[in-house]
Amino acid sequence: xxxxxxxxxxxxxxxxxxxxxxxxxxxxxxxxxxxxxxxxxxxxxxxxxxxxxxxxxxxxxxxxxxxxxxxxxxxxxxxxxxxxxxxxxxxxxxxxxxxxxxxxxxxxxxxxxx
Amino acid sequence: xxxxxxxxxxxxxxxxxxxxxxxxxxxxxxxxxxxxxxxxxxxxxxxxxxxxxxxxxxxxxxxxxxxxxxxxxxxxxxxxxxxxxxxxxxxxxxxxxxxxxxxxxxxxxxxxxxxxxx
Numbered sequence: 001x002x003x004x005x006x007x008x009x010x011x012x013x014x015x016x017x018x019x020x021x022x023x024x025x026x027x028x029x030x031x032x033x034x035x036x037x038x039x040x041x042x043x044x045x046x047x048x049x050x051x052x053x054x055x056x057x058x059x060x061x062x063x064x065x066x067x068x069x070x071x072x073x074x075x076x077x078x079x080x081x082x083x084x085x086x087x088x089x090x091x092x093x094x095x096x097x098x099x100x101x102x103x104x105x106x107x108x109x110x111x112x113x114x
Numbered sequence: 115x116x117x118x119x120x121x122x123x124x125x126x127x128x129x130x131x132x133x134x135x136x137x138x139x140x141x142x143x144x145x146x147x148x149x150x151x152x153x154x155x156x157x158x159x160x161x162x163x164x165x166x167x168x169x170x171x172x173x174x175x176x177x178x179x180x181x182x183x184x185x186x187x188x189x190x191x192x193x194x195x196x197x198x199x200x201x202x203x204x205x206x207x208x209x210x211x212x213x214x215x216x217x218x219x220x221x222x223x224x225x226x227x228x229x230x231x232x
Contacts, residue, residue: 002157002159004157033220035220042222042223042224042225043204043222043225044222045220045221090157090158092158102148102160102163103160103220104160105150105157105158105159106157107155107156107157108157
């Protein structure tokens with residue numbers, strides 16, 4: 001058990017809809033990262049938050065947004081969903097954000113767009 | 115810029131024989147390197163990490179990896195494969211000279227699917 005909790009585990013919705021994925025980091029971790037895993041693109045970094053502030057952006061679409069709340073949990077919002085957004089979305093956390101610190105991953109949310 | 119190349123998409127070995135999963139990286143700065151494992155329908159679990167200390171790194175479950183700067187490689191090995199090792203393995207690089215909050219996410223290789231034959 002990594003200590004990172006993601007909800008829901010599975011999400012099925014339709015094109016054009018909006019969904020929110022939730023992540024609770026390990027106790028004491030200040031950084032939260034979001035990743036997308038798909039068959040064609042592999043694992044891609046989306047965005048990082050550190051202690052409530054956006055710290056880095058990766059390959060995140062404009063239709064996607066995220067935030068980290070004062071209690072350090074994070075939400076990833078996906079809107080105007082397309083079939084290609086079907087993927088496994090992972091959240092990871094680390095104590096800080098320095099490059100030496102490993103990230104601990106949740107079990108992911110599997111998003112299926114019908 | 116940083117990148118990771120996992121040289122084999124699939125590796126098949128017999129139970130009890132050695133495992134070698136190959137990884138090459140490129141990085142503008144002195145990198146940190148990680149190997150993660152992903153079992154079916156599960157999240158990623160950290161196997162080991164290299165962060166500029168000893169070049170031979172020991173991880174969990176008998177895995178180890180050697181950082182070779184001259185070859186820009188970070189291959190993962192295990193002396194004797196077990197059926198439970200069957201999974202997807204990711205080589206990961208993180209570079210950047212940001213010592214504070216850290217500005218970069220991880221860059222993942224495409225993964226190597228390890229198959230263990232009985």
